[in-house]
Amino acid sequence: MPERLELLGYPLDAVDLEGAVRVLLGWMDAPGAQPHTVITLNPEIVVQADADLELARVIRQADLVTADGVGIVWAAKRLLRRELPGRAPGYDLSVRLLEERGPSLRVFFLGGKPGVAEAAAQRARALYGVQVVGSAHGYFKHDGVEDRAVAERIRDARPELLLTALGAGKQEGFNERFRDLMGVPVSIGVGGTLDVLAGTANLAPEWTRRLGVEWIWRVAGDRKRWGRAPRLGQFVLRVLRTR
Template identity: 60%
Template structure:
């Protein structure tokens, strides 16, 4: 069986966007992990905050533009694609990608979990073994500075992982994966934000109804004061979309 072909890419604010369903994304990632395992691939789950940050962070732009798969993480991206590109783009959120890969491949899958606070990746790995039967290729916290990047990348390199889950926050995780992709050599590397915290049980997954509607970010921002500072970015994104829509063609 060959790796599924991706549909033509879209461009949203000069960033790539692959209009794939969750199942298509999972089929593609499975192919990369087990049938094209010698080639490293990076995955970005695009959300409105990423687009706002990219207005002032060229290294973040470069990492997203170089990614092999860029999925729509939230309803904001779906809405923007409909407003500006007149296309309906399916959602393939980061948590659903990670869970789907572990459910599909279980004991055949070797996962390296990198990120979050010390101890979180280890607990997430233990829970993933219990719930999905995966193999743990390695774990490491995300609290290290740039001078340590090479050491961590080489640790991942020697792990034999099929899948790297990098949870170090927007921009840091994507730029790390892109810069060190050839050194690490992992078939699939996903910047996955708070997914490790959810797997570890130290953060709560948004309720099903918010996830079905694609508005889980509202639930997260409203329920966590640490996230309140992110709300202005979401408002700024809405303004950006409206301004782009009014711009003469």
């Protein structure tokens, strides 16, 4: 396991993409594999968790917390005087696992609008040869009844990897709340990854991903995301005040 740091009161594992992939593959291969949750931490989730005690608890319970965006890398350098070895965003982490295991990997795709998870699953099967053991859209109630029924369906499908795209906060909460019931070796909250796999959203240009500023491209190109932009400003202020 990588070294675990604490950033703004939340865990952060000092690991790059390839290191994270090795950890997750190890969990899948372990005899009697136990359920694990993965969170790719970004400024938006941190700001949400500051106002949501349950989300804060979920982050602290996660087995692996990777740096998703450049904001987390910047905060670690400024507050902890640490240069992180790299980032492990949700999309890149998902694709690397699909590539690495291919036909031997059992995957369940959860989230998005009706039809998105199914399309993402079909494309993943075509590109990487993975075993699609199930898919379901994300339009269900988080009321202890509908969400539990979805979790039971995932349990019965016996995936090794669960890609959950319910939106920041909800996806992490679902994975943690039902981790023991589902028993999935690796569950990751992946945001818009399924939309990209399905072809209903474009992957940010390579230069933005290389620099870690994909969010600028996404926000600028989607008016629905404009309301989320102020959270970055809140995060920056939080870091500066903490310093």
